[in-house]
Amino acid sequence: NGLGxxxxxxxxxxxxHARALxxxxxxxxxxxxxxxxxxxxELAPNDSLRVLDVGSCGAGCEGAAALAAALCxxxxxxxxxxxxxxxGESGARALSDALEANRTLASLEFASNKAVGDAGARHYAxxxxxxxxxxxxxxxxxxxxxxGAGALADAVVAQAATxxxxxxxxxxxxxRIGVKGAARLxxxxxxxxxxxxxxxxxxxxxxxxxxxFS
Numbered sequence: 001n002g003l004g005x006x007x008x009x010x011x012x013x014x015x016x017h018a019r020a021l022x023x024x025x026x027x028x029x030x031x032x033x034x035x036x037x038x039x040x041x042e043l044a045p046n047d048s049l050r051v052l053d054v055g056s057c058g059a060g061c062e063g064a065a066a067l068a069a070a071l072c073x074x075x076x077x078x079x080x081x082x083x084x085x086x087x088g089e090s091g092a093r094a095l096s097d098a099l100e101a102n103r104t105l106a107s108l109e110f111a112s113n114k115a116v117g118d119a120g121a122r123h124y125a126x127x128x129x130x131x132x133x134x135x136x137x138x139x140x141x142x143x144x145x146x147x148g149a150g151a152l153a154d155a156v157v158a159q160a161a162t163x164x165x166x167x168x169x170x171x172x173x174x175x176r177i178g179v180k181g182a183a184r185l186x187x188x189x190x191x192x193x194x195x196x197x198x199x200x201x202x203x204x205x206x207x208x209x210x211x212x213f214s
Contacts, residue, residue, distance in 0.1 A: 008035025015042040015049065025053040027081070036063030043070040043077065053081040055109070064091030068098035071105060081109035083138075088113070092120030099124075099132035111140035111171070121148025128155035131162065138171035140199070149181030153188035160192045167196040174202040186213070 003011070008031035015021060026039070036059040043049065057063070064087045071077070085091075087110070099105065110116070121144045124137065149172065159166030172185075182200065189198055200213035 003029040003031055003035070005031055005034040005038070007031065009038045012038040012042040015039070015046055019048050021048055023051040024049060025051075026057055027053045027055040028057070030058055032058045033060050033062040033066070037066040040066035040070040043067070044073040046074060047076045049077055051079045051081075052077060054085070055081050056084040057082075059085040059087065059091075061087055061091035061094075063087075065094040068094035071095075071098040072101045074102065075104050077102075077105055079107040079109070080105060082113075083109055084112040086113065086115070088115030089117065089119040089123070092116050093123045096123040096127040096132070099127040099134065100130050102132075106134060107136040108134060109136075109138045110142065111138045112142070114141065114143050116142035116144065118145050118148035118151075120144075122151045125151035125155040128152070128167065129158040134167060136169040136171075137167060139175070140171045141174040144172060144175040144177060146178055146181030146184075149175075149177045150184045153181075153184040156185070156188040156196065157191055166192075169199075170196045171199040172203070173199045177203040182213070 003026065007029065008026060011024065011026065015024065026035070036054055036057060039052070039054065043052065059082060063085065064082070067080070067082070095108070099108070116139065120142065121139060124139070128134070152170070156167060177200065182203065185198060189196065198213050
């Protein structure tokens with residue numbers, strides 16, 4: 001639709017007054033951090049929206065931080081998709097902190113945020129260890145290596161010791177996870193009887209490791 005920040009502010013006004021609105025997609029609209037902040041301001045008190053897609057919107061770390069703050073108050077959103085938004089470690093940290101506070105978000109799509117790296121993966125792993133029982137987490141093409149994969153593997157094992165169901169789906173495709181990181185993930189998944197389902201295509205030297213990956 002070619003919406004910019006002004007269009008996002010208009011959609012935010014719709015969120016405020018359309019109490020039955022359950023799905024909002026602004027994907028591939030250049031609304032930037034300003035537009036995402038407008039959406040986040042109305043997301044915080046919203047009790048009807050279930051799915052929000054702000055993929056490829058130029059949110060950046062500033063937009064991610066605004067959504068994270070909203071998630072700390074929101075209790076209705078189930079799916080947040082924000083792939084390809086130039087979000088780095090600080091944005092990943094803000095969102096992972098929010099995941100610990102939020103108990104309704106089940107699916108986070110965070111693919112193609114290439115500056116996340118191992119540091120960002122460690123933030124998500126910490127959130128998972130601390131009880132953020134997400135069902136689905138996608139970190140495809142986020143420049144995650146063996147260290148980040150190892151941290152996520154430890155989080156998978158830690159979740160097995162809690163009453164929470166924990167992750168059922170983890171997407172780590174198209175990263176730079178080698179044999180060492182894959183082996184740690186494989187061990188963690190096998191210790192939980194094959195859960196979560198883990199997508200690992202297009203990772204460096206992954207074929208050398210026999211593992212329960214899709």
